[in-house]
Amino acid sequence: MLRIIILLTIPVLISCATKSKVPLNNDAPLLEDAMIQNDVDKKANMLAQEYIITDGHIDLPYRLKVKNFKLDREYMGIPVETDEGDFDFVRAKKGGLNAPFMSIFIPSSYQDGRAKYLADTLINMVTGIAAELPEYYAIATSPDDVRQHFKKGIISLPMGMENGAPIEGKLENVQYFKDRGISYITLTHGKDNHICDSSYDTTGTYGGLSEFGYTLIEEMNKVGIMVDISHVSDNTFYQVIEKSKVPVIASHSSARKYTPGFERNMSDDMIKKLGENGGVIQINFGSTFLDGKVADERNKARTDLTNILEEKGLSYRDDAAEEVIDAYYSKNPLAFSDVDMVANHIDNVVKLAGIDHVGLGSDFDGVGDSLPTGLKDVSEYPNLIAELLRRGYSDEDIEKICSKNVFRVWQSVLDYAEKN
Structure with a gap:
């Protein structure tokens, strides 16, 4: 009922403002604009709380590792409330964030045999946080988990492994990490690994996927782990699209249209192909990814x-x-950059692939001091929603961008695995 009242109020206020034919002073148009803007901001904040918001990539675990994080219930500064970094519970609740994918980040320097150990360490950290602070957080391995936690006011912590190096060439490790709670694997990071070529590397070790990489895609489909093509080279992307039996994601990438020559982002053709695959690109908020x-x-x-x-x-x-x-x-x-540019990237994906193929993948805690004006931490998602409302996106569109598109892919991957 509250939502209906607010939505009906917006056009009424606008109508009253525009019917005023005798301005009291020269500031009347500015006052009118301020009233309209205030209504948009109110609706954006309302939608942020009403809809589930999922973010495809937040680097909290590695930030905590760098800060020598120790789990201590008496010390509630991390990750419940803190002035450090981009994420904590209090700011996430303010911004409406319900399901931040915790990045189990494996730097390329760990591709020397230490990768699996680091992955386990970071997974232990995330599961430890959820176990120690159950009134705040819970591990999620499916959209249904997220929905249940949302009803309880708990923030879900799904996990994605950034860099497939911990697989170590052993297919049995795919099931191992699935059992540990991993919902997607970013195939590589800054260097070519044993799976595929990286967008940041110029070596071109395999010309795309390695022989093992092809087998790995099959196994990920079979086990029910989403394939993440952020960080991979262009030829790797096209080979993954050809090989995967289910839709794939780009957990934290943006559109190359606005960053010519930056292979880490996706070209128009890649975005179209991702849409044809049924997948989702989750827009990275880093300023250098945007402009x-x-x-x-x-x-x-x-x-x-x-x-x-x-x-x-x-x-x-x-x-x-x-x-x-x-x-x-x-x-x-x-x-x-700014929040307007994030909306531009969303516009571009919608134009190329459709509204069903775009989401949010901020890279909070991963892009350092390059976050755009208006999206400096997890409390500010409503600023983006407000900009999308100003551009004419419907409530249904916004809900898809916030979570429904990613949930569709996530569920389809789980359903395929269950049947195979």
Whole structure:
């Protein structure tokens, strides 16, 4: 009933404002715009709480590892409420985030035999958080789990493994990680691994998938783990689309249209093919993923600062470099993208593949200081919803973007595995 009242109120307020033919002062149009904007913001906040929001990629576990995280119920700062990083329970509830996929991130430097150990360590951390704080969090391995937790006001913690290196060439490890709660595997990360080529690597070890990689796709389909093509090379992507019997995801990628030459993002043709496959691209919020011009400005600033430090005989790690870095950025502020550009990427995917094939994959806690204006942490999803409302997206469209599209793929992968 509350939703009906609010929705009916919006056009009434707009109508009253536009019927005022004798403005009291020259600020009347600004007041009218402010009233309309206020109504959009209210509706966006309402939808953020009413709909399930899932985010395909949040790097909380690795951030906590770097911070030497120790699980201690007496210390409630992490991950219930903290000023550090981009995610905690309090901010997530404010923003309406219900199912952040916890990234079990395996750096390429761990592809030397340590990958499985690190994966287990990070999974233990996430499951430990849920076990220690059951009134806040619960592990989720299906859309149904998320829906049940949502009804209880609990945030779900599904997990995705970023980099398939922990598979270690052993198909039995696919079931092992499924049993440990992994719902998707990003096939590689910054370097080619034993599965496939990476978008960040120039080696082209296999020209796409390795022989084992082809077998792995079959096994992931059979076991019920989503295939994630973020980070893979273009030829790997096309081979995965050809091989997979079920839809695939890009857990945290954006559109290459706005970042020409950045292979880590998806080309228009790839987005179309992903749509034909039934899959979903979850838009990455990092400024350099959103806008090639911002990436160029940041690269130039980095080069300039590196030259200044070298002239002074300093490296970025030196204590004396901090003052130089602060002074440089005070005169040359970092460039950022904004929430409008995230909406542009969504628009582009909808144009190319349709409304059923786009979602959210922020990369919170993974893209450092490059988050766009209006989406600086998990409390700010309503800002994006408000922008989509202004662009004419329906409530149904927004619910699909927030979670229904990803749930469709996730469930189809689980259903296929159950039948096979």
